[in-house]
Amino acid sequence: MTVERLPTDWKSEAMRKRIAGRYAKERRFRLIGLGAVVLSAAFLAFLLFTMMGNGLRGFTRTEIALTVDFPASPVLLDPAAITDESLNQANLPMVTSTVAKQALGPDADSLLSSTAWITIRDAIKADPSILSRTETIALPASTGIDLAAKSEGPPEAEAAVARLEKAGVLTTGFNWNFLSASDGTDPAQVGIWGAFKGTLLTMLVTLLLSFPVGVATALYLEEYAPKAWWTDIIEVSINNLAAVPSIIFGLLGLSIFLNLLHLPRSAALVGGMTLALMTMPVIVIAGRNAIKSVPPSIRDAALGIGASPVQVVFQHVLPLALPGILTGTIIGMARALGETAPLLMIGMRAFIATPPGGISDPATVLPVQIFLWSDEVSKGFVEKTSAAIIVLLAFLLAMNGLAIYLRNKFETRW
């Protein structure tokens, strides 16, 4: 029996329905996609908004303007012979306290930060001639006053702020101290510099170790290694290594670098080495993909005019793979930058109040500093934590910007 085929009726009811269904499907898909984008953008905006709201206050500090009549004050200093030693012997904390009590009342000690005298010392050091005149100097307020001025503090501090505001001596200044100081116990005095420098040193060690080793591994596996069972095992191991939780790397670092090799505890060197272990597989995987994507015709071309295998690799394959390798490296570094857990294991959570001088000095890093501050009881640390997060995010953003710049710079246009 033969089935008679009728010409297709493209205008039939069933056809129209199918077409309408097709269009509806596409519209739905577009809406879902748009919804996903809006949702993620909203989360990002929320994160940035709350961070900025809390954190920007961490970059400012409340200051109290104190007018010091130096000739009348008990400062015993010769303007012509100011040295560190003479400043140290002048008992400036005492002087500051006395002058402040005269100007602000008997509770002045609780209004000014306990390190307010340092500001006076620096002012004298910068310009000894102020010793012979009356000078108004903005001194950092105590944590309680700072909190009360910015949001809410203890009741007695709130009252003091109201009084100081009436007197018109309360000002807000940029907290340079936050960028130049290190960890401390008084939230008004802490700064990010120590952790920032620790991060820089740690990242440097990580980069110097993981980049050459990672790239060399990727090149060897792609260009030289024979296809054999042991290269398959290496490949599987590297892929697995990239997925290992970071805390495991921390334990590895603890048992090998600290317990076995006796490297210094809490140091950027060990932190960098531990993070390098973590970053290397990422670089190897990104590097292999980048090397694989170099067209084989380029290798043929170079071999065909008598380039040696090493020349092919270093003069053709590597330059063409470099953008991909760099992108992978910076993604790996960015992950390492935000890592906290493995560094806790090797002792980088210690309280370190001075910035590290070198890679073997005790140090801490930004994410660990954030972790430590977020754990503090004192309320003043809340805004410092947020401010530290902003510094970390800015660091991260700068690194990603660098990645994009490098990729565009080295990318080959075919």
Add this chain to the structure above:
Amino acid sequence: MTQDQINLAIANPKMSARDVNVFYGEKQAIKRVSIDVDMDNVTAFIGPSGCGKSTFLRTLNRMNDTVASARVEGEITLDGEDIYASSMDVVQLRARVGMVFQKPNPFPKSIYENIAYGPRIHGLAASKADMDVVVEKSLRRAGLWEEVKDRLHDSGTALSGGQQQRLCIGRAIAVEPEVILMDEPCSALDPIATAKIEELIHELRGRYAIVIVTHNMQQAARVSQRTAFFHLGELVEYGVTSDIFTNPRQERTKDYITGRYG
């Protein structure tokens, strides 16, 4: 059949192959091929897809070394020197036996750098001025100089397909090879670009021993003086091009050139 029946006696061969077998793993791609190639004639390898003509071409400058599973047996000589001997330096061999590939593959560098790369790695130009001379001479021989002399520092990949292929020929010429192997050099080009390459092959004949693989029989008839017909990894017939096309001695050759298979 005897070798004499299918093979052409060549008085002063530049390259000779004797009983060459090529294996890819277990599979034999080339079976007992013996052939001579000389300086004065362009030699064309023809045959249906997968007949082994490209594989055989790539054994002549050891490009098959890069394929891990490939194994070559037999003897191939260049000026009487065994190119598979351990004393032969592969890098030098490839400078002496240049290659042009199916798809134009200039380096993603300037036109100048494309030509200069070979002479530089082999130390063939002592100074910048020397190199300028080498680049101009090579581009002139490749018939590209007039078209690119004002933009030597533009990217080689910005040229048209035909120009790119002539750039690749110029790149091969720049290291002063003795033999040039061309692996279907026109298969990715349009008819006009193809005609230019064929013209170029005519001009280069005599200066270099040229071996060209082509799946285009008309092209083989146009550019070559000697033609070898490969089928299923064997050299079926090798002779003067006009004889092969007008008076093939083997049944399989006749079937192929009359279009019975291929």
